[in-house]
Amino acid sequence: MAPTKYADRTIPKISLHDFETRIDEVTKELIHAAETDGFFSLINHGISLSEIETMFDTSASFFSLPDSVKSTVPFSHLNAGWEKNAQIRPSTGQPDQKESYQMQFGSNMNGMWLPESTLPGFKSTSLEFMRKAQEVSEKLMICFARGLGFEDDYFIKAHDISRPESQTVLRLLHYFEVDKSIPVPEGYYRAGAHVDWDFITLLFQRAGQSGLEICPGREASTSFGLGDVWTKVEPRPREIVCNIGDLLMSWSDDRFKSTFHRVKTPSDPEVDYFGPRYSMAFFNQPCTDAEIQGPRKKYPMVTGKEFTQAAMNRNFAALKAKKAELEGVKAEASVAVS
Secondary structure (H helix, E strand, O other): OOOOEEOOOOOOEEEOOOHHHHHHHHHHHHHHHHHHOOEEEEEOOOOOHHHHHHHHHHHHHHHOOOHHHHOOOEOOOOOOEEEEOOOEOOOOOOEEOEEEEEEOOOHHHOOOOOOOOOOOOHHHHHHHHHHHHHHHHHHHHHHHHHHHOOOOOHHHHHOOOOOOOOOOEEEEEEEOOOOOOOOOOOOOEOEEEEOOOOOEEEEEEOOOOOOEEEEOOOOOOOOOOOOOEEEEOOOOOOOEEEEEOHHHHHHOOOOOOOOEEEEOOOOOOOOOOOOOEEEEEEEOOOOOOOEEOOOOOOOOOEEHHHHHHHHHHHHHHHHHHHHHHHHHHHHHHHHHHO
C-alpha cells in the first residue's frame, strides 16, 4: 500500500461574534470557505468550553456502560440508537473501529433513551446541548441562504427541529484505544474515508485527541471519486470544525464542496494519538418532506427523504463495488500462492 500523501492547507477560521451586525462579513467568509475548502472552523460561536466539556463527560458516561445495557437502545432504521463496529465504509470495505450513539429531537427517539435511573440527567443535558448546536447551525443557514439567493429562513424552515418530520442528529462517538506496543491489525480503521450526507456537520473534538484528516477535490455531489492528498486537522479547544455535506453541495448546484474526511488509524507512536478518542457530530438533516433543489435546478427536485435514500443507495453501490474489489484481490493472491 502506497504511503499517504500530505499537504498543508489553511482551514478557514470564522468568528460568529456580534453575528447580527456582522452578518454580511460572516456570509462572505462562509461562502468563500464553502466554495474552496468545504471545511472551516467556528470560533466565538456561543457554546462555552464548559458546556462542550460537560457534554463530552455525558457522552463518556454513556459509553462506559456495559454493552448489555447500551444494546437495549440499538441502532434503528430511524437513524437513532447505539451501534458498535457496525459501520462499513465503501472506501475500505471494513468496519470502523468505534461505537456511537445517535440522538434526535422528536418521536424517532421513542424507546431510544435509556431510563433516567440508569443515566440521570443524560437526556436533558443532551437535548439542551443539541438545541445550542442548532442555534449555531441556523446562523450558518442564514448565510448560506443569502449566498444562494434564497430568503433568510429558507434553510431554517427545511431543518425545523420542532416538526415530527425532523431528521437532525447528534452523534456521540467513541473510538477505541489502540495498543501502541503491537502492530495495528490489517484492515483496522478508526473511520474510513467518507463524505457526509447532510446539509452541514458541526464536529466537536477534544484537544489532544487528534486523527481527523480531510481530502478536498470533489466536483459533483453524485460522484464518489476520492483524491489522494490529505491534510491533518488538529482539534482546538472551543473550536467547532464544520464540513459541507452532500445535501448542501447538491442544493447549491455543486457550488459548495462536500469533502472527504477520515479518522486516521494511528501508526507512529511518536506523532499519532493511540488513546481512546471522543468526538460529537451534529448532523443537520432536512425534514423528510423538505423540497430540495438548487437555484439553477441542476438536479431534479427531491424531498429530504428521497435525497437521503438516494445517498444511501450510492453508498451501498460503492460498498458493493469495494467488496467485489477486495474479493478479487483475495482470489488473485490465492492463485499466486497456489
